[in-house]
Amino acid sequence: MVDYMVVGLGLAGTAFCENLRKNNKTFVVFNDQSQTSSRVAGGLYNPIILKRFTLSWRADEQLPIATEFYTQLEQFLNVRFDEKLNVLRKFASIEEQNLWFEAADKEKLKPYLDTKLVSNENTSLKAPHQFGKVLETGKLDTKLLFKSYMKWLEKENKLYTATFDYSQLIIEEGFVNYQNIKAKHIVFTEGFGMMQNPYFNHLPMQGSKGEYIVIKAKELKETRIIKSSIFLIPLGDDLYKVGATYNRGQKNNTTTEKAKNELIDKLGSLLDCPFEIVDHEAGMRPTVKDRRPLVGKHPKYANLCVLNGFGSHGITIAPWAAKSLYEHIEHQIPLLEEMSIGRFTTN
Structure with missing residues (x-):
């Protein structure tokens, strides 16, 4: 027993x-x-819903527990899988910048939204309206x-x-x-x-299928996570994970050309450098x-x-x-x- x-x-x-x-x-x-x-x-x-600049559901309660949990798990397994990385939210307009400042002034959001905007110094990125930096963010190698x-x-x-x-x-x-x-x-x-x-x-449970692509972009040289209409996540060795799509209609883990092309199109408004696709993955999110x-x-x-x-x-x-x-x-x-x-x- x-x-x-x-x-x-x-x-x-x-x-x-x-x-x-x-x-x-x-x-x-x-x-x-x-x-x-x-x-x-x-x-x-990432504690912030970056489409609307709002706090994720109870993220202020969850994040301290999660941070301690993964730190202790790394120590127990003697493996490093938690990488602290900044998330930069690309602004599409001056109006979005203003919405960012309004959100950063709210008590619950202050710990997570930096009020100092980040200028784009990467010539391989298209970001004429600068970035907002999200704090307390990172990436797990799941x-x-x-x-x-x-x-x-x-x-x-x-x-x-x-x-x-x-x-x-x-x-x-x-x-x-x-x-x-x-x-x-x-x-x-x-x-x-x-x-x-x-x-x-x-x-x-509804379920939402998500698809990612992994690209190789030698000229990009970006070490931060970039959020525009998609996420661009550095993996090292000039590799980046790009995603994700949302599809409630399909209930499988099969990759599709439609989702791949959607991600490529969205990359076009963010990247100003060549890239090649080296991988394509799909999975079902357990959404309710x-x-x-x-x-x-x-x-x-x-x-x-x-x-x-x-x-x-x-x-x-x-x-x-x-x-x-x-x-x-x-x-x-x-x-x-x-x-x-x-x-x-x-x-």
Whole structure:
């Protein structure tokens, strides 16, 4: 008998497992890597919605917890995957500059918006109206994070790479049984894969497909993250990740020419140098209709839990939401109503 079974190992699963490890709980993880959202994402953490210059949902609560979480995880794994990088928001007009200053004057936004504008000194970028600098931002190498964490799980004999078969889950009084592994609780952190889960697929996940391209641009020589209509994220060695698209209609991880051409067109208004495409990736974001997470216990089976629905803000939301779910299970601390699945299952 272990304390927990965790199904899925993206940002949500990793964050929840770390709560278990730090609290000396026994656990096993099932992960077949079928959900690619966390692995193909840009890896950015940024507290500001840069289209409207507003604070992301509860970002001021989430960011300190996320910062501490990733620092401790780097130390535990002895791997560096968190890079502090500035995000520069390209202004399309003087009017946008004025909106930036108005936003920077608001109490909750002051810590994150620099009031000193940044002039464009990179001849390979088109930015005649300067940039605004966002503070407390950076980039996670999510592939390295997951690779390192899976390596540790394997070493500890905690990882099963087979696809989870829901039909073999037996729910008993006070525990669950799956292929002769017994656990007091099971937590599903499956991303968009939740739509195949018979216990939680009633929840209103929409899903949003996102596609990125990776370009090589030898003349660009940019070390900061640039945001215009798209993000341009430096990867080193003259490589840059560019994205992302949003498509609610398609529910797969297949790359498309349409999305690639959309990103190329948007790059045309930002770059003034040649580039070549060296990679193209796609993944399904676990988005919810009301843009809030899906966290909580199954309405009928209290030892079945879900941790999901972070959309494109998983890096900052995951450590905070995972901690909330752990405290809810172990100490009966109520979940925030905005993210509790009770907002759907009790109606």
